[in-house]
Amino acid sequence: MNKYYNLALSRANLPHLTVAQRVVDKIVANALLYETETGEALVGLTVKVPARSEPDIYVLDTISPLADTTVREGAYFEQGDDTQGDIFNWWADNWERFRERRRASYGSAIGAKWDVPLANLGDWHKHPGTLTTPSSGDFETAYEHIFDDQKGIPQLLVVLATVWDRTMAELDLSADPDEVVGEQADKYGLKPHPLKIPISGGKVVRIDFWYMSRHTRRFVKLKPIVTEDSLMPNMPVIGWHIVDYQRFGEELNRLSDDGYSILRAQAHNADDVPPLEFCVQVFRMTGKYILTIVTAADYPNSCPKLRYTPIDVIKEIPDGGKPFLPVWNKSQPVPDTCYPDWQWSPEHHLSELVKAVEAKLTPGAVAAVSAKKGETV
Numbered sequence: 518m519n520k521y522y523n524l525a526l527s528r529a530n531l532p533h534l535t536v537a538q539r540v541v542d543k544i545v546a547n548a549l550l551y552e553t554e555t556g557e558a559l560v561g562l563t564v565k566v567p568a569r570s571e572p573d574i575y576v577l578d579t580i581s582p583l584a585d586t587t588v589r590e591g592a593y594f595e596q597g598d599d600t601q602g603d604i605f606n607w608w609a610d611n612w613e614r615f616r617e618r619r620r621a622s623y624g625s626a627i628g629a630k631w632d633v634p635l636a637n638l639g640d641w642h643k644h645p646g647t648l649t650t651p652s653s654g655d656f657e658t659a660y661e662h663i664f665d666d667q668k669g670i671p672q673l674l675v676v677l678a679t680v681w682d683r684t685m686a687e688l689d690l691s692a693d694p695d696e697v698v699g700e701q702a703d704k705y706g707l708k709p710h711p712l713k714i715p716i717s718g719g720k721v722v723r724i725d726f727w728y729m730s731r732h733t734r735r736f737v738k739l740k741p742i743v744t745e746d747s748l749m750p751n752m753p754v755i756g757w758h759i760v761d762y763q764r765f766g767e768e769l770n771r772l773s774d775d776g777y778s779i780l781r782a783q784a785h786n787a788d789d790v791p792p793l794e795f796c797v798q799v800f801r802m803t804g805k806y807i808l809t810i811v812t813a814a815d816y817p818n819s820c821p822k823l824r825y826t827p828i829d830v831i832k833e834i835p836d837g838g839k840p841f842l843p844v845w846n847k848s849q850p851v852p853d854t855c856y857p858d859w860q861w862s863p864e865h866h867l868s869e870l871v872k873a874v875e876a877k878l879t880p881g882a883v884a885a886v887s888a889k890k891g892e893t894v
């Protein structure tokens with residue numbers, strides 16, 4: 518099958534592609550960092566357009582694979598493990614919270630422009646030499662993703678980065694004429710020219726944007742519009758439990774070594790303000806309370822908050838039931854008087870904080886706070 522040539526489509530029916538400047542900056546930086554092939558996942562939005570089969574596409578950010586699980590060779594690139602999926606899911610969950618909060622302020626169709634789910638748009642990768650067209654492997658991968666009966670996606674971007682000698686890049690005035698879509702493309706100056714970013718050392722990074730969908734069934738080249746970051750939505754900071762998985766494992770091990778059982782660890786909208794928090798629920802078999810440790814995305818820079826729940830709540834959870842929400846819904850904030858006297862710093866650990874709070878969180882301390890509030894213990 519012809520991969521990308523001579524499509525009888527009008528360019529007006531293809532997506533309008535908008536790319537945040539930060540995405541271009543990341544592509545350039547990574548293309549120069551590795552001599553071999555490299556790449557990242559592309560994250561953004563697809564917005565349906567009336568009377569057009571293809572959506573508008575907004576590329577907001579990229580997700581890098583873990584360096585120690587990525588295969589980079591001269592003409593081969595295989596992205597890493599599940600961390601990219603974890604980051605995308607984190608962003609997608611937070612994006613949904615942002616959408617919910619913003620809907621109340623929408624006053625027009627323009628205001629609701631971004632009210633669509635976050636999408637995995639495809640990927641960018643570096644090609645060896647000056648190969649600016651998708652390889653047969655790129656085509657097969659894209660085709661399988663789009664036309665998979667179970668998990669097929671409507672469309673896919675494949676962005677290719679190549680590093681050129683500046684003189685060669687300036688002499689290359691084409692937009693790959695054989696790949697131009699529609700007879701009128703040249704007349705109206707709509708050739709999908711690539712981006713060419715000059716860098717030091719007499720080099721140029723060229724970026725070509727390719728697109729395939731269930732309608733095109735082949736790769737077609739898109740003409741991007743690069744816009745400043747301030748005009749595009751930003752992705753939230755990634756939760757510490759994802760980006761610092763070694764610290765995450767260490768924190769859980771320290772809690773276990775100090776005699777705490779871990780009931781549940783998960784992201785939660787603890788304060789109704791995105792980004793989400795990451796919570797760890799722990800208890801001692803002989804203790805009186807389940808403690809929910811609420812960490813911000815930037816942990817350990819900021820001190821966690823703790824909530825306590827009577828341990829008898831566990832008896833109310835049916836076998837096989839999910840414990841997090843029943844415990845959370847019956848929790849109370851730990852009183853300020855029960856936090857340690859020492860000041861939190863990133864060198865501290867969750868187990869230190871939990872032990873210090875547990876030592877002060879006596880029934881008497883809880884009763885005193887409840888009495889001030891007029892509650893019955």
